[in-house]
Amino acid sequence: MKIEFYKYQGTGNDFVMIDNRTKTFPKENISIISKLCDRHFGVGADGVILIENDTDFDFKMIYFNADGSQTFCGNGGRCAVAFAKYLEIITDKTRFIAVDGPHLAEINNGIISLKMIDVDEITVKENSVFAYTGTQHHVELVADLDQFPVFNKGKEIRYSYSDPGSNVNFVQQINDTTFRVRTYEKGVEDETLACGTGVTAVAIAMHKTGKTTSNLISLPVEGGNLEVSFSEENGVYTNVFLKGPATFVFKGSISF
Numbered sequence: 560m561k562i563e564f565y566k567y568q569g570t571g572n573d574f575v576m577i578d579n580r581t582k583t584f585p586k587e588n589i590s591i592i593s594k595l596c597d598r599h600f601g602v603g604a605d606g607v608i609l610i611e612n613d614t615d616f617d618f619k620m621i622y623f624n625a626d627g628s629q630t631f632c633g634n635g636g637r638c639a640v641a642f643a644k645y646l647e648i649i650t651d652k653t654r655f656i657a658v659d660g661p662h663l664a665e666i667n668n669g670i671i672s673l674k675m676i677d678v679d680e681i682t683v684k685e686n687s688v689f690a691y692t693g694t695q696h697h698v699e700l701v702a703d704l705d706q707f708p709v710f711n712k713g714k715e716i717r718y719s720y721s722d723p724g725s726n727v728n729f730v731q732q733i734n735d736t737t738f739r740v741r742t743y744e745k746g747v748e749d750e751t752l753a754c755g756t757g758v759t760a761v762a763i764a765m766h767k768t769g770k771t772t773s774n775l776i777s778l779p780v781e782g783g784n785l786e787v788s789f790s791e792e793n794g795v796y797t798n799v800f801l802k803g804p805a806t807f808v809f810k811g812s813i814s815f
C-alpha cells in the first residue's frame with residue numbers, strides 16, 4: 560500500500576498528516592502508524608493525524624501517538640487547521656471535531672489560535688497538579704530545567720499513574736507571566752520539543768496554584784514559543800486558547 564503524507568510541525572512537535580477523506584487509511588493497523596512515526600525506518604514523527612469528512616463540522620481530526628493510542632493533541636490540532644487550509648477545506652476560521660469534542664480555530668498571519676476544551680478536572684497535590692486538557696497531564700515545578708533529568712523522571716512519573724498513565728510537564732517559572740516547559744509524553748515515550756495540551760495544563764495549573772494572576776501566559780518550550788489564554792470562574796477554566804505556529808515541512812509518499 561502506498562500512502563501520501565504531509566509532514567507538519569508545531570513548535571517542534573511533529574506529525575505525519577494524512578488526508579483520509581477517502582477513508583482508505585488502515586486505522587486499525589498499529590504497525591503502520593508506529594512505522595510512519597519511526598525516525599529510522601519510517602517518516603519520523605511524534606504522532607499521526609488523519610483528516611476526515613464530518614457531517615456536522617468542517618472536518619474530523621484523529622490523532623494517534625506513535626504507539627497507536629488515541630488522544631487529543633493541541634499542537635496537532637493547530638497543524639490539522641493549517642493542513643485543512645492547505646487542502647482548501649477551510650479558509651481562516653474553522654470548527655472541527657476531535658476525540659475530546661468540538662474545537663474552534665482561527666489562522667492569523669500563520670499563527671493558529673485553537674480553542675481547547677473547558678478544564679474543570681484539576682487536582683492540586685503537595686508538589687504537583689493533575690489536569691485533563693484533552694488528555695492527562697501531570698505538572699510540577701523544578702528549579703532548573705536545563706539540568707533536570709526530564710526523560711528518567713518523566714518516565715517514572717508517567718508510569719506512576721494508573722492506566723492510561725499521564726503526560727509529564729516540568730516547569731520553570733521565568734517571571735509573573737512566563738513559564739518554561741519540558742514535557743515527557745506518554746505514547747511517544749520520550750521528551751517532545753513541545754506539547755500543546757501540556758502547556759495548556761501548565762498555564763492553568765500555575766494560575767490555579769497562585770503562581771500567576773494573569774490569564775495570558777507565555778510558555779517557551781524547546782521547539783519555540785506558545786501562548787495560552789483563558790477565563791476562570793469558580794475554579795472552572797473556559798475560553799481556553801492555545802496559540803502558536805504550525806508549519807508545513809515536506810510532502811511525500813511511503814509504501815508498506
Ligand SMILES: N[C@H](CCC[C@H](N)C(=O)O)C(=O)O
Nearest residue numbers: 632633634694746754755756
Ligand atoms: N503533543 C500533544 C499531546 C499528545 C498527548 C499524547 N502524548 C497522550 O496524551 O498520550 C499536544 O500537543 O497536545
